[in-house]
Amino acid sequence: MQQIPWEVMLILLPLAGAMACFLWPRRTLLFGLISALGVGGCVAGLGWRLLEQGAQRYAVGGWGAPLGIDLYADGLSLLMLIITALVGLGVSIYSIGYFERRQAILFWPLWLLLWSALNALFLSADIFNLYVTLELLGLAAVALVALAGGANALTAAMRYLLVNMLASLCYLLGVALLYHNFGSVDIAILAQRVEASPAVWAAMGLMSAGLLLKSALFPLHFWLPPAHASAPAPVSALLSALVVKASFYILLRLWLEIFPQTGAAPGQLLGVLGAAAVLWGGIQALRQTRLKLLIAYSTVAQLGYLFLAFPLGSSFAWKGSLYLLLSHALAKAAMFMAAGNILRFCGHDRIADLDRVAQRLPVTMIAFSVAGVSIVGLPPSGGFIGKWMLLEAALRAGQWWWVIPLILGGLLAAAYIFKVIGYAFTQAGVLRQTNKVPMSMEWAALALALAALLLGLVALWPLSLMEIGLPFGGSEVDAIQRAEQS
Amino acid sequence: MNEITSALLLLTPLLPVVLAFPPLRSRISHPCYIALLPAIVLLLVPSVVPIELPWLLLGSGLGVDGASRWLLAMSVVIWTAAATLLPKPGNHAADNRFTVFFLLTMAGNLGAIVATDMVGFFSFSALMGYGFYGLLVSGGDKTARRAGRIYISFMIAADLLLFEVLLIAASTTSEMAFESVRLAVSGSASPGLYVSLVLAGFALKAGVWPFHSWLPLAFRSARPAVALLVGGVPIAMGLLGMVRWLPLGEITLPGMGLIIRILGAAAIIYAIVAGVKRSQLKLLPAYTAMIATGFFSIALGAGLADPAVWNQYGNIPYFFIVSLGFGMVIVVAAICWLQTDHHAPAAIVKQEDDPSLWIERCAGAVVRWGGKLGCETLPRLRSAWLAKAGSLLQVCAWRKAVDAAEYSLQRWILAITLFLLLGLVTVFLAAM
């Protein structure tokens, strides 16, 4: 029996949805929701198959690797797809209530395009396709940022566009270098052929720098806070939860497959930058007086955590980092949505004037707090599991100093999250006019936040998914067993 | 029969406690007399089997033996006498409260007499002490309150010392009954600490010289009913505690015996001199009591120095305590009678305050210094630290630095430079 090509459908379905939305603007909502649900179904189908058959390589149109386009799905890409689908569904539901008709017509096609690019990125098996999808993703994201209108948003979008261009260019240069030297862009083939040489180093430097710029790692985070803070709430959620993760995903792939033999020093560098990002982002978040900027800086800090796995390099650390990525995606999306609700409700997002939002907008505030628990890394939440794994990996590797940014980052996160919650419980002087917030917006935020919380209780399940295709090398248990046998 | 006596033993301290609750005695006409009933019946029963109460506190026992029967009789008489002097039960809140303390003190006193182990005795005498404090203070004037304050300070100090005694006893033996503790302590390596702690503790409780400061104050100002009780309750129980807790007749401590005898003699001389000097009729019982306790100390010292002497006289100390109690009652009653009928010249009432006593000066100093330490020095130290830490945090320079750094990071030129630098560094590191 012919297998259903879930991978292709994952890319084509949102693309088709985007086209349909564009062509029939009156029916955007319908098409959008159908595509969203369809993508969800496709991810489930792909996951089912991967569970049964292990990692999958799919040649589009039947052409093989050196010539045609290959799609590759293993545990890592599956989890990214799942998280994209979850956040995507949440954002889709949220945006029903959020956008007016005029904006919705623009939002839906762009968002579905973005989704399609994300899916394609996570399934790509060669570095050139990664470039194409990355570019596509960037363009869609820039357009979405500009959706808010106004001078601030346009400036931020412009800056975002330039950053994207620059980063993509760097990446493309690296790709060209690698292709010139080894005659292939396929990751698997490159992984076999690549050997230490100046060209590889240069390629690595260029590609990493480009991707770091896109991932907004400190000190290259300058574009992120304005872009994320000035975008409409669902877009902010998408950008923080998914888009920055895409470039991190590419870096992770490259690091795991192509550049594993480059030595420990670059890893340590990334770790140091990650630690600096955690602290700097935390401090900056604490200094903010606007809720959305605070959350944006929190993203800068949280992205720093992900890079702490690079110096450790053990499969346990990678898994911890990925776990943090997943829970951050859910929690941060929920947080931006909650911020959007508060913004809609109060008409502003000044933290000091929140004025008993906890009582007047309870569902949103619960969503914010629950997401905050995960961001801080308090148990029981996905953030806690990820942090625990990173801590354990650091201590097992004997590199105890990485514990310090992990803990300090948690404390800073607690400080800025509870600053918001504290003001949300406090009565402010002046009573202001408030607007109604649609139910769907509140509950979508809560659902995502609860999912982040749930991630802390069902950790075994995502961890077992990570084993599909062994993207992080042999598991810890295997290594121990092997050591015992020898 | 045994069950009845056991019940009586339990009821002896329990009934006064129960009746102390105002709602429980509101329908009874003479609660103070009724509370004494079990003790009176107990006195009439020829032989009382002691009972063990392993579930009570840390395992207690109650019983009445030959000596404590006399003590119980004394107490019953004193309490009955005091009860007659109580104002008629009215609705007046202060009287009501007085009755509460009266009954609680009674419970403590009777319980201490029938207790057969140290923890029980300690607990009951604590109840008695706090109750007696209430008696002294409630409805009393300024002097009475002052007496109460000194009394309770002494009592807390005494309780602390006696608590140490209990701990020492508990670490030498697991049984806390008087007999077994006495045996264990006399067999232990250094009974000196134990003996001196017991003596000091009960001397504080009984108002033995030099811990007598509250006695004159109490007699001067207390109501007749309370004055009547002073001899039979705190003083007698303090002396009883010494006899019960000390391993007398078992150990020989000549040095300590000598000291105690000297102290006793000094107490007598002091009491005579002070009594003559003050020459107030109302204060007479106070000095009488001090002289009596002085004599008791001399006897105790003799007993400690030579156990044979103590053993020779057997139950004499108990009778001494009993007669002391009775004697005090008679003295106080006589003085009351004399004063009320104006047979005697009314005491020259000195309204001006007595010079503050050493104990009060000490307490005052402690409070002052403690206040300085607790209220000023420590918080000030802490706030100084906090201020330092705060100034580190608060200094605007930090904030400015952070903001300026972030601002410059947001500039394109710096961003591009950093970006290129990062690429170069990565290449360089990878090449290493």
Added chain:
Amino acid sequence: MNWDAGLPLLIVATSLFSGLMIFFLSEKHVVARTTLNLGGAVFKLVLVGVMIWGVFHGHHYEARLPLLPGLDLLLRADAESMLFVVLSSGLWLVTTIYAIGYLEGSPHRSRFFGFFSLCVTATVGVALAGNLITFVLFYELLTLSTYPLIVHRETEVARRAGRTYLIYTITGGALLLVGTVWLYSMTGTLEFAHRGFVAGLLDTHRVSLIVVFVLLVAGLGVKAALVPLHGWLPQAMVAPAPVSALLHAVAVVKAGAFGIVRVVDDVYGVEATTKLGVSGPLAALAAVTIIYGSLRALFQDDLKRRLAFSTVSQVSYIVLGIAIIGPIATTGGLVHLVHQGVMKITLFFCAGNLAETLGIHKVSEMNGVGRRMPWTMAAFTIGALGMIGVPPLAGFVTKWYLGVGALDAGQEWVVYILAGSSLLNAGYFLPVLYAVWFKPAPDSWPDERSFGRFETSWALLAPPVVTALLTLAVGLLASAPFSPLQWARFITTLEYMP
């Protein structure tokens, strides 16, 4: 799922369920909310009763949920956890009744009772935790669920107090987490065991073990309010009285103290603790806390603040008892877990009654209040005398065991600490009692409310009276079977006997 695994889960879930349900009730549903509250509390108490019966008859209650590979969430009923579970679920019922009376007619009650129930859920979870990771999980949950209770009043002062509370507790939680992970990376297990599970590492990882011990105790010491980590406790007094009562007597400080008990007894084990040489400094720290707390309490005019400093001092008795390594002192420390809870909750109830009925918040306003509220003040008197250690109340039994245990372990200095603490306790409680009973009452009270038949509403009056009677009972009947003391002795036997 079989019954033996289900029961611990069910005990944790009862209050969780009622808490979550209450969140969804509107303010107007007083009857439904009260039913849920009391129903949950009573049901939990019944379940705990069943569990005690089962533990006594040799049942082994254990529920495992996998959390990470090789690391489970483990809820287990052992002797120590039963002590704490009984305390928290019993006092929860009392406090719930009190809170219902206290908050009658005030806003945001659904929110309050929801978090209140969550708080108890966390406490019971802390009690039943069978390994360190589960403990950490519920410990953090406790932090989170108490925060909304502290800021319940929605004032700026409350917000600041909440902030202080979080600064302390979150930092403590982080230290605890680091210690836990570090320990796990060394031992590969976190499951509590009698006499600990680190014995094998004593020779190879000595320094690491000491550092981990310091981290764990520092993390737990924040909640147990060990000096100098006690700063949050007096500030948290802005919360409503039932919350203070719960924080001080049952939930937060006890979770910290209980954690230290767990670390010393079941993680390190008494032998390893002695060999590492960490018990001495811990005992010294506890002693300093005892004296310092009492000194500060002596000069507080705000009644609740005075009680708060008293808590700082009293909770360290537990730590002291554990840190004097020895069976008798450990018994004293464990039993104080219950005794302090019962006594302190009485005092806070009474303070709440004064504030609610007469508007009295300061010690200097309490003159003659015994005449106006005799029952409340009688309960207060019993609690205060118990704190001083007057026999035969609960505090006496504790001090007795601590003292005998210290002499038994050859640490005479502890006796002086006890004596000094008793003296200071007397110093800050007796003047209050004197003022209450013997000083003349003022003409009018600051803010008097009338409640008809009783001196205050029955829901406010019954809880302190009940807990005062308990204070008397656990002291007087200390040697009776099933008393807290006997249970503590039973635990100590398990820990110290081969």
